[in-house]
Amino acid sequence: MAGSHSDPLAHPEVRMGGALRYIAGFISTVALMGAALIVTMRHDMAYQSYVELVGGLAFLALLSQAVLYYGLDISKAQIWKSVSLILTVPLFIITVGLTVWMFQSLDHRTMLITTTFQQPTLLQ
Amino acid sequence: MAHQAAPGANTRLFHPGYEGHSQISARTLGFWLYMLSDALLFTALFAAYAVLDTPMNAAGGPIASQIVNPVEGFWQTIIILASVTSYSLATVAMKNGNRSGTMLGIVVALVLGAAFVAFGFNDLASLAAQGNGMDRSGYLSAYFVLILTHALHMIFGALWMLVMLVQIPRYGFNEMVVARLLNLRMFWQFQATVWVCVYIYVYMIGA
Numbered sequence: 001m002a003g004s005h006s007d008p009l010a011h012p013e014v015r016m017g018g019a020l021r022y023i024a025g026f027i028s029t030v031a032l033m034g035a036a037l038i039v040t041m042r043h044d045m046a047y048q049s050y051v052e053l054v055g056g057l058a059f060l061a062l063l064s065q066a067v068l069y070y071g072l073d074i075s076k077a078q079i080w081k082s083v084s085l086i087l088t089v090p091l092f093i094i095t096v097g098l099t100v101w102m103f104q105s106l107d108h109r110t111m112l113i114t115t116t117f118q119q120p121t122l123l124q
Numbered sequence: 125m126a127h128q129a130a131p132g133a134n135t136r137l138f139h140p141g142y143e144g145h146s147q148i149s150a151r152t153l154g155f156w157l158y159m160l161s162d163a164l165l166f167t168a169l170f171a172a173y174a175v176l177d178t179p180m181n182a183a184g185g186p187i188a189s190q191i192v193n194p195v196e197g198f199w200q201t202i203i204i205l206a207s208v209t210s211y212s213l214a215t216v217a218m219k220n221g222n223r224s225g226t227m228l229g230i231v232v233a234l235v236l237g238a239a240f241v242a243f244g245f246n247d248l249a250s251l252a253a254q255g256n257g258m259d260r261s262g263y264l265s266a267y268f269v270l271i272l273t274h275a276l277h278m279i280f281g282a283l284w285m286l287v288m289l290v291q292i293p294r295y296g297f298n299e300m301v302v303a304r305l306l307n308l309r310m311f312w313q314f315q316a317t318v319w320v321c322v323y324i325y326v327y328m329i330g331a
Contacts, residue, residue, distance in 0.1 A: 008148060008297060008298060008299045008301075008302040008303075009218070009219060009221060009297055009302065011146065011148045011149070011302065013148060013149070013152055013306050014148075014215070014218065014219050014302060014306065015219060017212065017215045017216045017218075017219050018216065019213055019216050022209050022212040022213060022216070023209065025209070025212075026205050026206070026208075026209040029205055029316075029320070030201070030202060030205060033198060033201050033320070033323065033324075034198070036324060036328055037194055037195070037198050037328070040194050040328045040331055041194065041195075050329075051329060054324060054328055054329060055324070057324075058320060058321070058324040061320050062317060062320060062321075065313065065316065065317055065320070069208065069212060069313050069316075070310065070313060077149065080153055081152075081153065081156045084156065084157060084160060085160065088160045088163070088164070091164060091167070092163065092164070092167045095164065095167045095168060095171055096167060096170055096171045096174060099171035099172075099174065099175060100171065100174045100175065103174075103175045107178075
């Protein structure tokens with residue numbers, strides 16, 4: 001954490017803001033989402049490969065936001081935000097992953113009808 | 125080495141007037157931790173959506189590919205990212221002590237945020253008008269709750285912006301106003317982060 005400042009505008013979290021960084025964040029996120037949109041509209045990939053590619057683009061977009069918009073790094077002013085995020089990300093993955101895994105198991109053991117499904121989802 | 129009193133019953137974790145504290149750092153870190161817990165709320169909604177995103181849970185009603193349009197979603201993505209960028213540029217103006225520039229950036233962010241929410245509500249209203257409201261199926265319940273929870277966050281952020289538009293000319297850039305503006309920047313950015321996840325998972329993988 002940064003020390004005390006008599007001028008609030010001199011605080012590191014205020015000083016870290018920069019127009020070029022925010023504009024770079026906007027351009028990179030839009031470009032990555034645009035790439036994901038093009039892949040989606042082409043419909044020419046296997047579902048598994050498609051999910052991996054689009055998921056990778058989403059990860060890069062989120063990383064871009066973390067660095068360019070939120071300004072997360074290992075400086076004294078930001079280290080605890082970065083650490084708390086890194087410690088929380090596994091909770092996101094565990095929450096969604098375990099829930100999908102449990103219901104996928106349940107679905108396979110209890111549901112009889114699978115032939116009418118028109119498109120794959122994460123449960124299948 | 126400076127003398128430090130041993131922790132005891134009278135130990136205070138935080139003292140508002142203590143010079144060694146940075147009020148802005150304490151407030152932004154506290155708000156950041158709140159946002160991480162808020163992100164866990166969205167994680168639970170995504171988990172529910174993942175479970176209910178099957179034709180069986182659509183109960184004869186529409187599934188994702190029939191109600192979402194990735195191209196329309198892309199326009200919404202651009203709008204919300206433009207809104208976040210406008211607010212972020214407002215904080216750059218704040219860094220330079222420019223009150224009018226800060227307020228202009230917030231107003232633009234507010235207008236773009238309102239356009240984004242209007243897009244979302246229009247989609248939901250169209251679905252409901254076709255008889256596909258949130259009570260139609262388990263899938264639609266998960267879809268509506270996910271989109272509406274995000275929209276409610278956006279509305280709260282917009283109200284917060286209106287409050288700041290009053291406080292900036294009234295109090296100037298004092299410590300409390302600066303801390304609130306920084307927290308609102310994180311909160312507004314967080315909405316774009318959640319939207320990227322919604323767009324990828326609901327609008328693209330579901331399409």
